[in-house]
Amino acid sequence: MMLRSNVLNLIVLALFSFFFSCSSEDDNLFNENKIQTEVKKADLLGVWSIYKVEVNGVEVAVNANLEECGRDFFIYNATGSYEEFVYQESYTCTPTQNILNWTLNNGIITLSSNDSNDSGVMKIKNLSNDNFVFIANIDIDGDAVNEEYTFTAYRYLPPNEVDLYSATFQKKEETPFENHIEFGWDAYKGYNTFEKYEIYRSGKACNLNGATLLKTITDVNLNTFIDEDPLPNSEACYFFKIYTDKGLLGESDPRYINTEFIFPENVYFKNAAVADNKITLSWEKYDGYYFSHYEIRVQDQNENSSPNIESVKIITDINTTSFIDENPPYINNPIYTIYAHNIFGNISNLNDDRSMIETNFIRPEILDLRDIQFLSFDAKEQSFFFYGKTENNYYRLLKYNYLTNKVTAEAFKLPTTSNDVEMRLVDSGYGKELLFQQSGDLWVYNAETLNFKYSLKPDYVSINSFNYLDNDIWILSDNDDVFTYKRNGEEFVKIDEKPHFSEHQGSWNYEITKIDKNNILLSHNNEGRAIHYSVTSNGEITNKGIKEIPLKFDYNSDVTVNNNLILNKKRNTMYSSVDYSQVLNYSIPKTTLNFNLSGTEIYGTNNVVSLTGQGEDYKKELIIYNLQDKTTTTLTTKGYPNFVMEDDLGNIISVSTSFPSRSSYGFSIYDSPGIFVEIIK
Secondary structure (H helix, E strand, O other): OOOOHHHHHHHHHHHHHHHHOOOHHHHHHOOHHHOOOOOOHHHHOEEEEEEEEEEOOEEEEOOOOEOOOEOOEEEEOOOOEEEEEEOOOOOOOOOEEEEEEEEEEOOEEEEEOOOOOOEEEEEEEEEOOOEEEEEEEEOOOOOOOOEEEEEEEEEOOOOOOOOOOHHHOEEOOOOOOOOOOEEEOOOOOOOOOEEEEEEEEEEOOOOHHHOEEEEEEOOOOOOEEEOOOOOOOOOEEEEEEEEEOOEEEEEOOOEEEOHHHOOOOOOOEEEEEEEOOEEEEEEOOOOOOOEEEEEEEEEOOOOOOOOOEEEEEEEOOOOOOEEEEOOOOOOOOOEEEEEEEEOOOOEOOOOOHHHEEEOOOOOOOOOOOOEEEEEEEEOOOOEEEEEEEOOOOOEEEEEEEOOOOEEEEEOOOOOOOOOOOOOEEEEOOOOEEEEEEEOOEEEEEEOOOOOEEEEEOOOOOOOOEEEEEEOOEEEEEOOOEEEEEEEEOOEEEEEEEEEOOOOOOOOOOOEEEEEEOOEEEEEOOOOOOEEEEEEOOOOOEEEEEEEOOOOOOOOHHHEEEEOOEEEEHHHOEEEEOOOOOEEEEOOOOOEEEEEOOOOOEEEEEOOOOOOOOOOOOOOOEEEEEEOOOOOEEEEEOOOEEEEEEEOOOOOEEEEEEOOOOOOOOOOOEOOOOOEEEEEOO
């Protein structure tokens, strides 16, 4: 009887899985006289492959199922495990592996599975060093009748094992692995004896020769690795090697890691308590990898745009889980946020409300203004006049006493048109009045009560700038001329008119700088020079010629005259008000805010205001520059100074913000929820 090759393959495959259809009850099918009972376990150890099969007295050779891959084979291990390797595809020649348990008793081999009660038996007919003949009963044709097959196996040296594992060494990227460096790979399932995995790391040059061995793993089933101590602030490459008893099976290509995208886990607040003008914060301990420090930030309640934010505290101890803010910001109901930073310089994402906590902390001295468009200062009455917008986008015109932190007056008739001509506090013989330019008129308010009195109406003048000189003489400018007016109650009577620059300049105003009661300068940013006018006590104007003094303005108050000096805040430059020569140019402070009352000191900061955002190097401090000895003194402030003045009591007063101002226009404050007045000294 001839056996075809495909039938042989079926028989051999059936052998490798026969224990599923047989049981130990088949033992009685064996003829005890055919069993070589003296076989020892050590005699079976090693790799075997079936070369012949015999049934019903007919013996046929068994060829390799896939020549390009080699022969199917099986292994008896000293550990009691039995492994079968069957090639079923030739693309990678990766054998299908089956692992069983085996025992030997008087020449009978029993194979069993850990997963079920199934078992199978084989009878050893003959066993020598290189030759293994055994008998198995197999139902090959499915008729439920087992037939006896005799198999002859020889010692076998499998072909060189293909490395199927190094290519699977990859960083885990999906959740929850994005916050640390973790690699995984396919566990070894080959036919040689596993020895170890090795993980290496090098710098971003990705040189394996100079790489550091991080971990040696001898457990074949442990196929993950976490780098718990990576290179800080650096990119890196990782390598993988796998070894069997035959030596190095394979090594991976470098796996490049960009730490820019490894973010720490969020930290969650537990509580915020307010007591004695202090805020106590507590949070859960950071539970993640690569901790560097906690950062506590505070922000306002800004719902219309991006909030104002300031860093409050850096904490490098991971076990510290509380912080007392002994100097909370000058805003109401501040919101605190907590972040974790890792050693790569990355910060946790603020994508969970539990990383934010709102407090019920209140600062009673905060002004009910979010924007301040104009202000005037009364040094004698320790008061400010503010015109600006509230949190709810309502305009207010207020008088505010900073010694009592009280609003002492408020206007009910509000300006209706916006303009860039500053309101001005004037005492011209009618009591103190606050004047506000409106559509070419000057609205007059009682400075004590802020009751509206009336409008002063100059003839056909589109006011660019105005000031009061003396003796009831007023000076005004428009795009073409300068004018003098005399006031008779609510009447405005023109006295004189003179032309100024012949070329019409776009943008900005033609600004008046009062030198004294009889002299002014008329300037424009685009001219880079000024015209000197003298004014008699009767209001007659005389053009005294061009002065090469390049004054620069955003608003009229950007140029101040005191003690025979003209201070141009926008240029950090002073000129003589006698001969108009340059007296001093200075670099510190970077931003000039004002003179003191005597004109001997300059107030300023090193905070350079920008519309594009808050400066990271802003400081809460005032710099005083002494004009006599050219020295500077720095005073710490509660907020960021925006407008600073000295009052008649010798106090240095600042209109400050809790956060850096976003305005670049003089003292105007835009979109700031924490505006307050502080006495610096």
